[in-house]
Amino acid sequence: MRRRRAGLPARRGHLRDDVTGWLFAAPVVVILGVFLLLPILMAMWVSLTSWNGQGSPFKGGVPFVGLDNYSRLFTRDDLARQDFMTSIRNNVYYVAIVVPLQTVLALGLALVVNSRLLKGRSFFRSAFFFPSVTSSVAVSVVFLFIFGNSGALAQLLGFFGVKGPEWFSDSRGVLHLLLGVDTPPAALADHGVFGLSWWEWLSGPSVAMCAIIALVVWTTSGTFMLMFLAALQDIPVTLEEAAMLDGAGRRQRFRYVTLPMLRPTMFLVLTLGLIGTWQVFDQIYVMSQGAPAKTTLTPAFLSYRTAFRDFDYGAGTAISFVLFLIIVLLTLFQRRVMRERRG
Incomplete structure (x- = not known):
């Protein structure tokens, strides 16, 4: 008791x-x-209906279509599936180029501004970080002014008698441009998956998408540079000194001391980069809106266009949830891969 x-x-x-x-x-x-x-939860319900934006989707009268908005993105042979798969193809190239480039550039900048031999480190840190805090819309307008068909770069090349490339009018992929092939082989033109031929899947990003990629890498590397810089400053000096006493050179110290200590920050940078690149919207909206010939169309912009321009809110919301699922699965896969490497 x-x-x-x-x-x-x-x-x-x-x-x-x-x-x-x-x-x-x-x-x-x-x-x-x-x-x-x-x-x-409300958006999930809307994705199961064919709501056109009029009235309330939670009252009677709105047709309930179930998973039809999702199945049409993968099974129906129509324009909706073709646009969605085109946006996925464009975003895959976008992610595959932007994430490695911005990660490597951010790490390189962090190593530079962390060097004790560099004079004016505060100035360079601010200069490298400044594009990240600048409005993405303003930077997109400036890049459009530079790389437009009649932009500053085209006029500069014309001054020297060189015809500038039509950045935002050429719908061919850069891989096709580099190979100099315009006519697809029959084996690649007649076969494919999800409504796109292998020729379309293997075209590479368009020149316009490459300009957007350059813009995004330039504006996002500064933020990730600060993350790497904070991680570099947390590495104990005694580790590098011990490696130097053991005869390790600069490259060996970077590979066997610095990089292993940066793995948590590397995972964070890659995860944030992966999420951000799959959600790209504002640069697409300002610079191209999917043009030319839908080569800069992304799932996020397609979701917006389907809902707010075509007034098919159910299909637009379904695209956003599919995009959310893609991001979650890729993040979990990346986490598992990096965890196995740590082991």
Whole structure:
């Protein structure tokens, strides 16, 4: 009896602490539930209907189509599937180029500004980081002014008698341009998956998409540079000194000391880069809106165009949820790969 009575105040104390903790967390839980979880559930319901934006999708009269908005993206041989697969192809090339380039550039800049021999390190840190805090819309307009068909670069080349390339009018992929092949072989033109021929899947990004890629790499590397810089400054100096005493050169120290210590930050940078590149929208909206010939069309912009221009909110929302699933699966796969490498 004494043990039970002695344990009763302790349990009451724990219960009081739990209630107090939930009271402090309640405002955040309510805000996240109302402004995050509830809109997600509402959007999930919209993706199961053919709502056209008129009236309320939660009242009677809105046709319920179930998973038809999802299945048409993969099974139906129509324009909706072709546009979606085209956007996936464009985004795959975009991710495959942007993520490695911005990661390598950010790491290189971090190593440069972390060097003790560099004079004016504060200036260079600010200069490299400045594009990341600049409005993406403003930077996109400037790049459009430079790389447009009648932009500054085309006029500069014309001044020297060189006809500038039509950046935002050429719909051919850069792989086809480099190979100098315009006519697809029959084996690649007649076969393919998900409504696109192998010739279209293997075309590579267009010249316009390459200009957007250059813009994004330039504007995002500064943020990731700061992440790498913080990680570099957390590496104990004694590790490098011990490696130097063991006769390790600069490359060996970087490979066997610096890189292993940067793995958590590397995973963070790759994850954020992967998520951001699959969600690219504002640069596409300002610079091309999918042109030329849908070679800069991305799933995020396609979702916006389908919902807010074609007034097919169900299909547009379904595209956004498929995009969300792609991001989650790729993030989990990347986490598993990097965890196995750590092991």
